[in-house]
Amino acid sequence: MIKLIATDCDETLLSSDRTIHERNKKAIKKAQDMGIKVIIATGRGPYQLFNILEEIDIEKEDRYSVLCNGGLIMDNMSKKIVDSSPIKYDKAMEISDYCKNLGIHFEIYTDKHCIISPNGNKIFGNYDGDIYKFVEDPKKEDFIKDEIIIKVLLKNHNLNYLMSLEEDIARICDWDVSISYSSDIYMEINRKNVNKANAIKKICKHYGISMNEVLSIGDNYNDKEMLEEAGYSAAVQNAHLLLKDVSKYTTKANNNEGAVGEAIEKFVFDKKQQK
Structure with missing residues (x-):
């Protein structure tokens, strides 16, 4: 059973014009209403999130973001860095x-x-x-x-x-x-061993859940580890072939068509996929 959804931002959650498709917003809201935690796992820095957290309603207590490919974990409410893996x-x-x-x-x-x-x-x-x-x-x-x-x-x-x-x-x-x-x-x-998957594991440990209970969604090479290690994974249609190969599912929609929403619909709302 999925307890946490981790999605990449650019070319995944975000459309090419940097907006968030309505299908994505609706699916994320419904998943959160079901008690599922949603995080972003991105290469962006903490100062490059703009209104993303607010738009998908994860700017709240006890919610976190994986930033800089896992080099930082940020508390979404306080904006404090709770974990970092610096380069010399x-x-x-x-x-x-x-x-x-x-x-x-x-x-x-x-x-x-x-x-x-x-x-x-x-x-x-x-x-x-x-x-x-x-x-x-x-x-x-x-x-x-x-x-x-x-x-x-x-x-x-x-x-x-x-x-x-x-x-x-x-x-x-x-x-x-x-x-x-x-x-x-x-x-x-x-730094060596810094990637989105390892940062997500730290957040999972905080919540007391396992990677087998995570749905990860991405498109590019910096998403590879989290797609490989999550129990459920989806590459968006515009993803690189390698990402499609390591994922359990490839969406029919691309990032401009609500691909994150499609992945959540399939793995979270379709009860057959939870068996």
């Missing part, structure tokens, strides 16, 4: 130097800010200056030393190129590293 400052700076030499867009996610070094690459869109700090050389920014570095990120529109850098990054980090990919343009780097 010197390793983050070494990766920064590596990216600068190659001209690769580089970002550092801390508990308070997202530090961006474009390294010659074009930047599009509007950024909140209180959250996003554009810097030429992170080593020259003393404030970073006072913050918890949770993950670092490389951006390039050639995913195969990013994948070719894995061994270099692992070597820089003395192999104490977890590498995943998202949105087909990001290499996401966390």
Whole structure:
């Protein structure tokens, strides 16, 4: 029996325009009315959630979010970080130097800010200056030393190129590293053994439930472990083939059509699936 639902955000819960499909909202509300706990498990930082928690009504007591691919667990009500798995400052700076030499867009996610070094690459869109700090050389920014570095990120529109850098990054980090990919343009780097599944296990322990009682829903490589280890799992239609292979179900709907709602309908509301 499902007692907790964990859903990814981008390209899963969220439509391409960053809204939440009504089918998703209705299914999540009905599941919560049944006493099922709902959490998000995302690569986003705590300052990038905007109104997501409010829209699906999980901004309440004793509810948590898995952030930065499992590097952080946040209390949804107080916004306090209750668990973290930081990257060493010197390793983050070494990766920064590596990216600068190659001209690769580089970002550092801390508990308070997202530090961006474009390294010659074009930047599009509007950024909140209180959250996003554009810097030429992170080593020259003393404030970073006072913050918890949770993950670092490389951006390039050639995913195969990013994948070719894995061994270099692992070597820089003395192999104490977890590498995943998202949105087909990001290499996401966390401490070894940091992933969404391991963070969800911590939340399950708090609630006294097992991973066999979890439904996980995702689309990309940074969702792989939680889809593999949950008792129930669904890859959305727009997910990578690998994610469909490791999931127990692939939705007919994509992220623009209420795929999360479909997965909840199948596994939670269809009593045949609970047997």
